[in-house]
Amino acid sequence: MPNFTPPIAANTPAEGFLRLLDVLNTLRTECPWDKKQTMETLRHLTIEETYELSDAIMEGDIQEVKKELGDVMMHLVFYARIAEEQGAFDILDVLNGVCEKLINRHPHIYGDVEVQNEDDVKRNWEKIKLKEGNKSVLGGVPTSLPALVKAARIQEKARGVGFDWEDKSQVWEKVEEEMQEFKAEFNVDDNTAIDADKAEAEFGDLLFSLINYARFIKINPENALEKTNKKFIKRFQYLEEKAKENGKALQDMTLAEMDVYWNEAKLVK
Structure with a gap:
């Protein structure tokens, strides 16, 4: 060679x-x-x-x-x-294509369109995409996106053409409504058999409404969940390390014993 x-x-x-x-x-x-x-x-x-x-x-x-x-x-x-x-x-x-797309979709920069804020920019963006041949506002959301990210993108796209709640209090009411509907299908106080398909559907509705509320209060739900994942991993690994230091195996410990180390982990930065 x-x-x-x-x-x-x-x-x-x-x-x-x-x-x-x-x-x-x-x-x-x-x-x-x-x-x-x-x-x-x-x-x-x-x-x-x-x-x-x-x-x-x-x-x-x-x-x-x-x-x-x-x-x-x-x-x-x-x-x-x-x-x-x-x-x-x-x-x-590739390079010329993406430049042409950016120029075309920013008429407030490279044309005579006036915008007042970020929302105006997003609405113009979606309108231009439809003129370019997109059959649906939601057509640009990849089908293979993880469900949580996809839900957030779907809601952002719908908002871009004005399909949205007017106030975050309305969105929270929807969260509470979906919570009650989920509870009706899967009541923790009721030991009777549940309809798994209905419970799953209601749980999906509840998650979708929570993601919607997160958007209204400017929380990225993917980032929020990933930070919680990392926090849990860090605390659980602390629990594993402490158990090992004391010659214990997690599977042989009681939940109360594990909780001692778990609570210690919360104090460790």
């Missing part, structure tokens, strides 16, 4: 992007692994890289964010290279 001289470090963003293209193109023609990749084989790796970027953002690790951004950018260039080989499009088409 021939040896290639690595392209030198760049001094400008444009040079840096060209350096990435140079490296990727060389790998695509010379590296046995890179040669074999297709859009389909890269797909799951891209998803993994995106989640790693998300983790870095949630952890506030800015250096890790930088590294993961590079990994994601490499994947984007890789897809464009594969498409170019197929004669479908190239990286220039």
